[in-house]
Amino acid sequence: MVEKIEFSAITTPDTNSSVRIIVDIPGTATQKAYQDTLRDLSKKQSIPGFNSSSNKRIPEQVLVGYFGEGVIKGSTLELLADTAIKDAIQSADIKAIGQAKLIEEAEKILLRLVPGEPLQLEVKVDVWPNIKFTGDYTGFTIAVQSEPLDQSQYDATLQRLRERAVVSVSAPENHAANKGDAIIVDMSPFEVLEDGSRGDPLPQLAGGEDLEIVLEAEKFMPGLIDGLLGIKVGEMREIPVQFPDKLGGEANVLAGKKAVFDVTCNEVLLRTLPEVNDDFANSIRPGLTLAELDKEILSALNSEGDKKKFEARDKALEAALLERIEAEIPETLVIERARQKFAIMMADMKSQGQQDDAELRKMITPENFNKYKEVVRESTTKQLKVSLALSMIAEKEGIELDQGEIEDQLELIRAEVKGEEFDEAVAKERIEATLQKNKASFSCLLLTL
Structure with a gap:
């Protein structure tokens, strides 16, 4: 040396x-x-x-x-x-x-x-870039508009609660299943070959014994519910379907395939949704009244609205900061952040079943990454500027992180992964960065008021 x-x-x-x-x-x-x-x-x-x-x-x-x-x-x-x-x-x-x-x-x-x-x-x-503030990071005003409560969200939430409390009883003998009924079936899927003939059985991910199917079109793949309407106990039907092109998780092996289902109906159930009253509320939680249930639903929806409002507030704050800072972001940081985004995008595509492993491997090339990097360059540069500015604000304002809070969030991650290995150092770094960003943003807002 x-x-x-x-x-x-x-x-x-x-x-x-x-x-x-x-x-x-x-x-x-x-x-x-x-x-x-x-x-x-x-x-x-x-x-x-x-x-x-x-x-x-x-x-x-x-x-x-x-x-x-x-x-x-x-x-x-x-x-x-x-x-x-x-x-x-x-x-x-x-x-x-x-x-x-x-x-x-x-x-x-x-x-x-x-x-x-x-x-x-x-x-x-x-x-390491030098962040220069061209104006005060306090004393400016940001405006965030709160979105009104969406009645359709309230109705959908209430409907889901009613679905959970549905009462099902066996239909009369020889009853033909109607829309809204439920049926108990044995269902076996087979692949349909290019010549239209029946092929090998498909994985039982799409079938099984004594399956309950609610005859509502939006809950299953196109064609299946229509093919089951009118079925009676003891009847067997062959129902042709085509699986969606995009399926998540293990079901991705079925994506885009043409299939035929052998379906045998074991039972038809008449479903009755409960009326919305105090008895219904009490069935959800003993002692709960309809008025209290209404308040809880509104509170949950308002919390979601508050979350969106805070997200809008953060975006407005970031936009205001961008107008007050000057910084040249080095290519090294842009590449590093773009790689993180690219990896997350690939992982999301895999988990959502948009691409199989072989297709993903073909996509992960230097050429594709460079194209992606240029697509996200502007947004990535802005994010880095804001992140660096908030770090500087945190340092100037003497903001310190609570180590107990960091450890609590690490414990949550450990519980979520259920014993699987993960990079604790990287996770801790991201938690610290997020907490520092949030505290710096909050400090900036407090100082602005």
Whole structure:
């Protein structure tokens, strides 16, 4: 390893929160790096005619002949660049992020590299951005409009509660199932081949014995409910269907397939939804009245409305901050955040069944990531600016995080993953970033009032 290189370095600010560093490396350092490279290579590789355990020095011309001049000079350049640039960054007290990159192509530098002769290297490295406030981050006003309660949400919530309390009784003999009834069936799916003939049975993810099916079209795939209307106890039907192109989880193996269901009806049930009164409320929770149930539903919906209002508030605050800050965001941070978003998008597509593993692997390419990065560049840059600004506000306002709160959130994650491994360090970092952002936003709002 090159030790204590004596060199001179000149740093110049560059675009997008980066600096250029010109490093002049003396001939003594290039010679030493070359000799160190020869020694390291001779130890790592057994060379015919020489015993690696011996202290006998292998002649330089033998090493050059065996490894090739290009390999040796390339390793020498890596050693010089790594040590000299690292020392230059430390000496200049540069808060570098990411790896420094050579401005000139390595092949051209190798043509200039002569052991014992001086060598000049020029590199570019991203640095931690400097956030400049062009105005106060307090004293401004943001307006957030509250959305009125959506009556349809209230009605849908009440309907779901009624569905849970539905009363089902066996239908009279020879009753033909109508819309709104429920049927108990044995159901077996088979694939339909291209020629229209019946193929092998499909996974029982879509079938089974004694399944309850409520005859409401919106609850099942198109065609199935229509094919079951009018069925009677003991009757068997063949119902052709086509699975949706997008299915989540294990059911993704059925996506887009044509199938036929063999369905045998075991029982028809008449379903009666309860009237909305105090008895209905009491069935949900003993002692609950209809008036109290109404308040609880409204409270839950208002909480959801408050959540949306706070999200709108945060967006308005972020927009106001963006108008008051100047910052150049380095490419390293943009790439890092875009990679996180890209990974989340791929994971979501897998969990939602939009793509299978083979299709996802085809999508995860450098070309596709670079296209995605450009699509999200503007939004990512804005998010990074706001995040950095809020971190600075938190520091200025002396905001401290509650370690107990951080640990509580980690415990929630541990409970959710149920023993599966996860990166606690990364999770903790994200929790801290979120808490700091929330506390800084709240502090900014308090100071604004």
